[in-house]
Amino acid sequence: MSEAPDPQTPMRRLLSLLLGNLAPPPGRRRILFALAIGALCHAIFALAVLAMSISLWTGMQAGMGSLPWPWAALANLALVLQFPVLHSLLLNTRAGTVLGRLAPRDWGKRLWTTFYTIVAALQLLALFTLWTPSGVIWWQAEGAMLWVMAALHLCAWLFLMKSNLDAGVELQSGALGWMSLLQNRAPRWPGMPTTGLFTVIRQPIYLGFTLVLWTVPVWTPDQLVVAGILTLYNLLAPHRLKERRYLARFGARFGDYRARVPYMLPKTLTPRKEGRDA
Secondary structure: OOOOEEOOOHHHHHHHHHHHOOOOOOOHHHHHHHHHHHHHHHHHHHHHHHHHHHHHHOOOOOOOOOOOOOHHHHHHHHHHHHHHHHHHHHHHOHHHHHHHHOOOOOHHHHOHHHHHHHHHHHHHHHHHHHOOOOOOOOEEOOOHHHHHHHHHHHHHHHHHHHHHHHHHHHHHOOHHHHHHHHOOOOOOEEOOOOOHHHHOOOOHHHHHHHHHHHOOOEEOHHHHHHHHHHHHHHHHHHHHHHHHHHHHHHOHHHHHHHHHOOOOOOHHHOOOOOOOOO
């Protein structure tokens, strides 16, 4: 993954990628393979988002798991832990190179991001569909409070969507890989994100994911476990893993950006350091 990043703005880059699909170079087998992988990726991605939305809205009570307790507790813990563990391994270790070998010829190198998105979506789908609900409800919003929570939850999802757009939605959604193969060219990677929400904080995607977890109208022991573990991952993983990758890839440019822009809370919410008197 040593291709040079694309310097265009997120919207221009996305539009250029989409328009390139209208006239792909000849290669029937390549085109059919790319379209099939693309359809599979986005179908699984959509199902994962739908399952996540329904499960979080019900306080993790919509899962189809039916294991008896206490085995259910162990299975649920494994389900919630498998997402951050495998997610980190594929991004930060040589384990991720396996994904590039899932397609014939040199296609796998172009499809890496698509395969990664498929795996991540399957992980989320497993978490939110195979969960065994406890059936214990601590609190459930009703009346006006339900509308308030619905508005907050919607805002959290919109924030998450905007942060993905600013980071390069073609990369986040898996479209970059299969569309690059369709167009028979090397992927044009998004550069270091510094526009939109990334001008305010360095990790808006992880903040958006966290907000989605906590702005729910139903609170249960299940919801607390899922929100707690994934929030811990959202707070620690970017600093310990993602930003190390960025520093290695972008060097001093990311170092300067990190010095200027706060981690996950805007400057207005970050305690100021008192300067010394001259």
